[in-house]
Amino acid sequence: MSAPPSNANEECVGPQSETAGKAASCAGCPNAKVCASGELNKPNPEALAVQETMNNIGRTLLVLSGKGGVGKSTFASQLAFSLARRNKRVGLLDLDICGPSVPLMLGLQGQEVHQSSSGWSPVYVDVEGGGDECELGVMSIGFLMPDPDGAVIWRGPRKNGLIQQFLTNVDWGELDYLVVDTPPGTSDEHISIVQLLKASLKKGDGAIVITTPQEVAMMDVRKELNFCKQTNIPVIGLVENMATMRLAADSLTFCDKQGNSVDMDALREKCPEIFNLDVSLSVFPQSGPGPRGMAEKFNVPFLGSLPLDSHLQRATETGKPVAQGNAHGEFERIIDSII
Numbered sequence: 001m002s003a004p005p006s007n008a009n010e011e012c013v014g015p016q017s018e019t020a021g022k023a024a025s026c027a028g029c030p031n032a033k034v035c036a037s038g039e040l041n042k043p044n045p046e047a048l049a050v051q052e053t054m055n056n057i058g059r060t061l062l063v064l065s066g067k068g069g070v071g072k073s074t075f076a077s078q079l080a081f082s083l084a085r086r087n088k089r090v091g092l093l094d095l096d097i098c099g100p101s102v103p104l105m106l107g108l109q110g111q112e113v114h115q116s117s118s119g120w121s122p123v124y125v126d127v128e129g130g131g132d133e134c135e136l137g138v139m140s141i142g143f144l145m146p147d148p149d150g151a152v153i154w155r156g157p158r159k160n161g162l163i164q165q166f167l168t169n170v171d172w173g174e175l176d177y178l179v180v181d182t183p184p185g186t187s188d189e190h191i192s193i194v195q196l197l198k199a200s201l202k203k204g205d206g207a208i209v210i211t212t213p214q215e216v217a218m219m220d221v222r223k224e225l226n227f228c229k230q231t232n233i234p235v236i237g238l239v240e241n242m243a244t245m246r247l248a249a250d251s252l253t254f255c256d257k258q259g260n261s262v263d264m265d266a267l268r269e270k271c272p273e274i275f276n277l278d279v280s281l282s283v284f285p286q287s288g289p290g291p292r293g294m295a296e297k298f299n300v301p302f303l304g305s306l307p308l309d310s311h312l313q314r315a316t317e318t319g320k321p322v323a324q325g326n327a328h329g330e331f332e333r334i335i336d337s338i339i
């Protein structure tokens with residue numbers, strides 16, 4: 001499935017839809033002739049190769065975000081951990097070519113992939129709390145780079161070639177779930193991923209879109225949701241991340257308006273009840289009805305709202321599954337609804 005060309009009309013129905021080039025919204029589009037010819041509907045040999053690789057995979061979950069920094073890779077990593085801890089065979093494919101953070105988030109920094117006659121072998125994670133059947137294999141460009149701090153300064157065709165290799169040349173074996181961490185936004189790489197994967201998507205496959213609640217993130221997510229619509233990628237749901245931060249008051253230090261530290265022992269003695277409470281604050285200014293309202297507007301399920309949680313941050317930094325804290329319960333509820 002091709003993504004709409006950059007010069008497509010705003011209400012593009014998608015170059016591979018049945019009405020492409022003939023719909024009212026195609027009027028005046030410079031691509032109308034080629035869209036109407038059906039040329040863009042011909043099977044793409046690379047996509048067919050991807051399809052063959054994906055035959056042994058149960059469900060494919062694409063994790064998308066409109067922009068970087070909203071917690072997409074954290075979500076993808078913890079999603080993979082959580083599914084594996086439910087005794088599933090899981091693959092995590094990190095296609096964020098320019099910012100591969102999955103090796104760190106899975107505790108696999110410095111690991112290398114091995115090549116066999118059947119392709120690249122994923123790096124396997126020992127999943128704490130997983131059952132006998134559970135398995136978590138990971139593939140990331142991070143494993144192929146000699147210097148983890150080195151920048152990937154490749155141009156489009158080379159990046160797209162690597163994405164294709166990742167989608168066709170990894171020997172996953174049989175998987176219940178493949179979680180794909182995609183690059184943020186709707187860049188060239190992103191379009192390549194969709195073009196290659198689209199034909200392989202089955203019932204139950206689709207995108208999980210991650211956003212934070214402020215307008216600067218949501219405006220890009222709206223583009224992402226429109227991209228999914230135009231390319232016919234089903235959206236499993238939208239997740240709001242970092243909506244609030246909740247902390248035990250006991251873990252805080254207080255200061256006066258000038259920034260001078262307050263004597264905590266004196267405060268504790270004066271108002272002991274405060275220290276039995278949690279403090280909750282909004283991290284970002286919410287725009288309009290927020291991510292929940294945006295999900296309603298786009299008619300996609302709203303999967304839940306994850307707080308900014310130090311347990312989750314610590315788990316991510318140390319490459320472990322989050323097993324406690326405020327985010328944990330909500331995260332598990334979100335995974336339940338995805339399953």
Ligand code: SF4
Binds near residue numbers: 013014016
């Ligand atoms: S379907 Fe084709 S002709 Fe119609 S708007 Fe999209 S790109 Fe243009």
